[in-house]
Amino acid sequence: MKTIFEKSVPGRAACLPDRPEQYAGAYIPASLMRESFAGLPEVSELDVVRHFTELSRKNFGVDGNFYPLGSCTMKYNPKFTEAVAAMPGFTRLHPVLPQLKGAGRLCQGALEVMYEMERHLCEITGMSAFTLHPMAGAHGELTGAMIIAAYHKDKGHKKTKILCPDSAHGTNPASASIAGFEVVNVPSKDGIVDPAELAKVLDDEVAALMMTMPNTLGLFESHLPEIVAMLREKDALLYYDGANLNAILGKMRVGDAGFDVMHINLHKTFATPHGGGGPGAGPVGVCEKLAPYLPVSRVAKMEDGQFFLDYDYPKSIGYVSPFYGNFGVTLKAYAYILRLGREGLIRVSENAVLAANYIRKRLEDRLHIPFNRTCMHEFVASASELAKKGVHALDLAKALLDKGHHSPTVYFPLIVKEAVMIEPTETESLETIDQFIDDLLAILDQAEADPASLHDAPLTTPVSRLDETKAARDMVLTQDMLEDSRGL
Amino acid sequence: MPFVPHIDSQVRRMLDVIGAASVDELFADIHPELRPKSFDLPSGKSEMAVMAQMEALSRKNDTHLVSFLGAGFYDHHIPSAIDALCSRGEFYTAYTPYQPEASQGTLQAIFEFQTAIARLLGLPCVNAGVYDGGSALFEAAMMAVRHTKRRKMVICGAVNPIYRVMFSSYTSNLNLDLVTVPARDGATDFKALTAALDENTAAVLVQNPNFFGFIEDYTALFATAKAKGAVSIVSVYPVLQALLKTPGEMGADICVAEGQSLGLPLSFGGPYLGLMACTKGMIRQLPGRIVGRTVDRLGRPGFVLTLQAREQHIRRQKATSNICSNQALCALRALMYLCLVGERGLKRTAGLCLEQAHKAAARLTAIPGVKLMQDKPFGNEFALTLPQSAYGVIxxxxxxGYVPGFPLGRYYPGLESGLLVACTEKTTDENIGIMAEMLKGSLA
Incomplete structure (x- = not known):
């Protein structure tokens, strides 16, 4: 398929303002103007619509396909939340408006949404206070790590390290490192954090331990109370990576269990769309002693019921977002929480866990499951046995695409060889789940009978397996680089 | 229950296969002492009831204001085709293209986005975007730190103060030597910036047009930075790049921008889009997703995420950044915007922004006591000095019902009488006239 640049016809135009402007040279000297044409596409509106419609058909998405991508929580994205975020009363609001004296009264609705959202997130998690400013899960981790640093600095503690279990998402160590900490790995035992291993690395310089609960193997960390006590002893904080919060709604609250700081991926637990890789949102919650360090501004309520932005937090880490985070995403998640309510949220976790265990049980005789016990909302299988016959996790992933399913997450977590991580979510029907299982079992049959045949998969997608080595070597990142490479 | 499809008999069947008596049994690992102390949330509501509640909240916001607010975030026309195309589930219910065979739509769109942004900014290498313009500026600075192995940052006081406060927050624990060179009444202080550059400087950070709206030529400054071994970073306003000398033409190593003006609604601050472009020499320091063209098994062209060895899921704490997403849907909107307005449309939009801003400036400076802060070329936004505090006037x-602009005193002590006025192609002559009359009356 041609790129939009290859479809460009000089002189064609789609959406021009209806009034020609005066020559810009009337306002700006030539020395400040660009010499070259920008080289943007010259196409009609229908050209654009056809082009992007054709592109969209080359994508799998939750609306068209089962999408059991472990750790990513690809559940159904309710359509009414899109309509809420598109309400003109929200989309037209300029973000600096509440910073003008007396203009807060002009955006009370937006401030109320933020205030109530923070309150609901506090109740759901048991934390004392929230900020909605972080713009993604990893951004929440960074914000959390900055809060941890500010707290210890304020208390006069000399803390330079953050501990991450070997099962952690790659963003955990990366975020801790960007915030200026040294990262120390904690080995797992039987798939969970082992207090004995923790004790070996837990010294006075440890600022915090970052944990995912349930962890990336889909397992509950059953030594949690002991871990909390060990950290308290050393003045170290406990961070909760909320990537998997969708497994424990109404079953456990992060704050009650002893965590000090956490983030939530609104695009996972609270069903906002993933958008092909964003935008998401990563609100951060803290216990009472960390509240003074939250980013500014903070939304607050006066006695007369008016909402306002409060900047008066001298110990705050400052600004992590230009304004109030991804407000459009906050709106969608807030509407989702209102729609589901208390019972609906509890059902989310119950049915996510039910579906994951059902798939696990139906596959356990055919696929190795390294930590095969009751899982939470996802589980990790391993293709290590198949690998001896030359069939790898990647081959299973690609074969599933030919059956019309997006593949599970593969090769993560790193501590399981040939990992295949399956997360069905609560929104998939039993018919869909059974079809997926039947299709996967048929692929496993094929792997026994004719392992080499799976190496050709996928065959039904717009392209087959792509040469990633060539992509990295040639580095053709734009149309211009493509034309340069053709010219050689 | 909304969005959970199982009927009772199906729940029973699943439990039977699992061998559990109840769903509760599946949560047995969570010991009683870990159970919630409270979960006191309202009951669920119908879609109709939630929509009504949200509609009522949206009406508590005044969106009938006539606004001259900008400060880096602008109200441009958004072609309707963008919403129509972006609401295709194949785009917005997909995730990061980890399986390229099932994600060619997203991947080709990012390749086209990288092309459009590279051409607009005049620098060859572009990533798929980061959270916003402020985080892009921070990421650019960290690229410079890794590239030069130096830790001193020279930042111009006329860089958007919203980004500068973010920058200070992000770097507070990183042992960077941050030198801010104050702007003088809205003018970038070239002499002081040049003097601040030395052999320890990792990067110089400037903005065009600067926060006060004035257009600068940084060519000489960037040449000096290069001679000192420092990296040149400039933050720009992408709509005006249709007309203005590009960062590439000025010799910048890295350019960042807020992409909101390219087809994204203001939406009370987000989601927005951070744009990042750099020279070929800096590509391995560039954070975030990058898409490259390649071929499949049968030799057919296709697209993949590339240079992933920089990223956190491979490198963990040694990654170039912790960023794991790219605001992909926002990048898609920006690409669609640039396709819909095209070469001529973006130039014309930029030209109209200039024209309206210059009309407004002429009307406002005709009021006794109102002056442009500097006699310098400006773009779609300009800084005025009023004969009294801007706060009261605003x-x-x-x-x-008319917001005349942004009070510069909020970020610049001493400039309490400064008013920053923004126009776009949506600003009408009539509203410029009404606002000018109101301002005149207010000062009288």
Whole structure:
């Protein structure tokens, strides 16, 4: 398929303002103007619509396909939340408006949404206070790590390290490192954090331990109370990576269990769309002693019921977002929480866990499951046995695409060889789940009978397996680089 | 229950296969002492009831204001085709293209986005975007730190103060030597910036047009930075790049921008889009997703995420950044915007922004006591000095439905009488006239 640049016809135009402007040279000297044409596409509106419609058909998405991508929580994205975020009363609001004296009264609705959202997130998690400013899960981790640093600095503690279990998402160590900490790995035992291993690395310089609960193997960390006590002893904080919060709604609250700081991926637990890789949102919650360090501004309520932005937090880490985070995403998640309510949220976790265990049980005789016990909302299988016959996790992933399913997450977590991580979510029907299982079992049959045949998969997608080595070597990142490479 | 499809008999069947008596049994690992102390949330509501509640909240916001607010975030026309195309589930219910065979739509769109942004900014290498313009500026600075192995940052006081406060927050624990060179009444201080550059400088950070709206030529400054071994970073306003000398033409190593003006609604601050472009020499320091073209098994062209060895899921704490997403849907909107307006449309839009801003400046400076802060070329936004505090003026006009601009005193002590006025192609002559009359009356 041609790129939009290859479809460009000089002189064609789609959406021009209806009034020609005066020559810009009337306002700006030539020395400040660009010499070259920008080289943007010259196409009609229908050209654009056809082009992007054709592109969209080359994508799998939750609306068209089962999408059991472990750790990513690809559940159904309710359509009414899109309509809420598109309400003109929200989309037209300029973000600096509440910073003008007396203009807060002009955006009370937006401030109320933020205030109530923070309150609901506090109740759901048991934390004392929230900020909605972080713009993604990893951004929440960074914000959390900055809060941890500010707290210890304020208390006069000399803390330079953050501990991450070997099962952690790659963003955990990366975020801790960007915030200026040294990262120390904690080995797992039987798939969970082992207090004995923790004790070996837990010294006075440890600022915090970052944990995912349930962890990336889909397992509950059953030594949690002991871990909390060990950290308290050393003045170290406990961070909760909320990537998997969708497994424990109404079953456990992060704050009650002893965590000090956490983030939530609104695009996972609270069903906002993933958008092909964003935008998401990563609100951060803290216990009472960390509240003074939250980013500014903070939304607050006066006695007369008016909402306002409060900047008066001298110990705050400052600004992590230009304004109030991804407000459009906050709106969608807030509407989702209102729609589901208390019972609906509890059902989310119950049915996510039910579906994951059902798939696990139906596959356990055919696929190795390294930590095969009751899982939470996802589980990790391993293709290590198949690998001896030359069939790898990647081959299973690609074969599933030919059956019309997006593949599970593969090769993560790193501590399981040939990992295949399956997360069905609560929104998939039993018919869909059974079809997926039947299709996967048929692929496993094929792997026994004719392992080499799976190496050709996928065959039904717009392209087959792509040469990633060539992509990295040639580095053709734009149309211009493509034309340069053709010219050689 | 909304969005959970199982009927009772199906729940029973699943439990039977699992061998559990109840769903509760599946949560047995969570010991009683870990159970919630409270979960006191309202009951669920119908879609109709939630929509009504949200509609009522949206009406508590005044969106009938006539606004001259900008400060880096602008109200441009958004072609309707963008919403129509972006609401295709194949785009917005997909995730990061980890399986390229099932994600060619997203991947080709990012390749086209990288092309459009590279051409607009005049620098060859572009990533798929980061959270916003402020985080892009921070990431650019960290690229410079890794590239030069130096830790001193020279930042111009006329860089958007919203980004500068973010920058200070992000770097507070990183042992960077941050030198801010104050702007003088809205003018970038070239002499002081040049003097601040030395052999320890990792990067110089500037903005064009600067926060006060004035257009600068940084060519000489960037040449000096290069001679000192420092990296040149410039933050720009992408709509005006249709007309203005590009960062590439000025010799910048890295350019960042807020992409909101390219087809994204203001939406009370987000989601927005951070744009990042750099020279070929800096590509391995560039954070975030990058898409490259390659071929499949059968030799057919296709697209993949590439240079992933920089990223956190491979490198963990040694990654170039912790960023794991790219605001992909926002990048898609920006690409669609640039395709819909095209070469001529973006130039014309930029030209109209300039024209309206210059009309407004002429009307406003005709009021006794109102002056442009600098006699320098400006773009779609300009800084005025009023004969009294801007806060009071803004308050009085806003009460009458016209927000005349942003108070510069909020970030610049001493500039309490400064008013930053923004126009776009949506600003009408009529509203410029009404606002000018109101301002005149307010100062009289």
């Amino acid at each position: 308050d009085r006009l806003t009460a009458r």
